[in-house]
Amino acid sequence: MDKKALVDSYIVHKSEVEDVLIYEPSIVLLNMIKEDDFNDLILSNPEHEHLLKSVYKRCKSNKQHIYTLRTLPIEISKDVACTILSDIHIAEFYKPLDDNTLELISAYMPLHLEEIIRSRLLPNIPPINDDDKRAISNIQNTAPIYSYFLFNNTKNQYFYKKVHEHVPGMMLLEAARQAAYDYVYSTTGHKYKEVSISMTSLGVNFLDYVVSSYPLEILFSQKDYVRRVKPKILEKKAWFYQKGKLKGTFSLNCAVIPMSIFPRLRNEHYAKTHNFYPFDKDMSIKVFSNNGQESNKKIIYLSLTGITIESDKDDNANISSVILLNKHEFSIKQHTTIETNSNWHYLIFDDLSKSQLLTLNNIINTSFYHKPMFDELNI
Numbered sequence: 001m002d003k004k005a006l007v008d009s010y011i012v013h014k015s016e017v018e019d020v021l022i023y024e025p026s027i028v029l030l031n032m033i034k035e036d037d038f039n040d041l042i043l044s045n046p047e048h049e050h051l052l053k054s055v056y057k058r059c060k061s062n063k064q065h066i067y068t069l070r071t072l073p074i075e076i077s078k079d080v081a082c083t084i085l086s087d088i089h090i091a092e093f094y095k096p097l098d099d100n101t102l103e104l105i106s107a108y109m110p111l112h113l114e115e116i117i118r119s120r121l122l123p124n125i126p127p128i129n130d131d132d133k134r135a136i137s138n139i140q141n142t143a144p145i146y147s148y149f150l151f152n153n154t155k156n157q158y159f160y161k162k163v164h165e166h167v168p169g170m171m172l173l174e175a176a177r178q179a180a181y182d183y184v185y186s187t188t189g190h191k192y193k194e195v196s197i198s199m200t201s202l203g204v205n206f207l208d209y210v211v212s213s214y215p216l217e218i219l220f221s222q223k224d225y226v227r228r229v230k231p232k233i234l235e236k237k238a239w240f241y242q243k244g245k246l247k248g249t250f251s252l253n254c255a256v257i258p259m260s261i262f263p264r265l266r267n268e269h270y271a272k273t274h275n276f277y278p279f280d281k282d283m284s285i286k287v288f289s290n291n292g293q294e295s296n297k298k299i300i301y302l303s304l305t306g307i308t309i310e311s312d313k314d315d316n317a318n319i320s321s322v323i324l325l326n327k328h329e330f331s332i333k334q335h336t337t338i339e340t341n342s343n344w345h346y347l348i349f350d351d352l353s354k355s356q357l358l359t360l361n362n363i364i365n366t367s368f369y370h371k372p373m374f375d376e377l378n379i
Helices: 035-044 046-055 080-083 111-121 131-138 169-187 354-367 371-376
Strands: 027-028 030-034 055-063 064-069 075-077 095-096 103-104 143-151 195-206 217-222 231-241 245-258 284-289 294-302 304-311 319-324 328-337 342-349
Touching: 027 046, 027 131, 030 035, 035 046, 035 064, 046 055, 075 080, 080 103, 111 245, 169 195, 169 217, 169 231, 169 245, 284 304, 294 354, 328 354
Parallel strands: none
Antiparallel strands: 027 143, 030 064, 055 064, 075 103, 095 103, 143 217, 195 245, 217 231, 231 245, 284 294, 284 319, 294 304, 304 342, 319 328, 328 342
């Protein structure tokens, strides 16, 4: 069987595959379906009757019939739980029925736990393949539950620059954030590049340490399990499991913002009197003169009204335009020499359109900082 691949880096808003922390997801199906609900599902989807009856088996529980996944026994003896399954935690999923028996009670189960139970107690029953899971999930009214396994690269210098005896909490948060992007783009009808998902609140509850020695599974779904199409508000939740034990939970509320208006919402409304210095001290700009000559000049600082460059040549009066970041062109209407430094020249932008002002604002957001304020704080 082929090993799982990592999710695409662009889907989780990463430019490098080395920063991806989760494998491609699988779907987690309901462990149990009431008999009436199961029959209604077949009535509404007769073409899936054979599939449903091959994935679920009819059992009796509390004197009534239900359908359970073929991969899970509805009952496990306590002796088996204490011997064959002694290395995993099933207490959240099986509760005592009597002095000798445990009964399946949970609606969902992490896939690693389901597979361990199946392989040890029902080895002749084949696992459920992903295509069948997806087909069944698509005809159910509840929001799908996705299972993501953590790619725990202990050589990752961001999370493991020092030796850890446990998986860093920040790594778990980032993995859950990545799962949120993949889940939303996969299940809600929202498409990558059409919307931005902006976090409004975040909650996390760590119940126990996660170690690198065992797989870590993240279950992810809508907080209330209700399936919605293109919602404007997202309320998601994740559960961290290792060897069947719940290690923590993660909740996330987000606003869905169309990309057509997203740049305007990020507008910082910078003061025109503020000068912003480049993070890259050697950043340069393309300068064009009236006679068509092109040259590169070092950027000293940038504002919403103009840009100051370093130049030891007396040819700045003829500058007609500049190009920032190799793609954003701005016309120049005049220039002045900075009195305190004759090699610094202030190029004043021509009247800017709303679109150009927005572009300039976003350039400052990503590549410049207000040095005077940082200097005042000695940072």
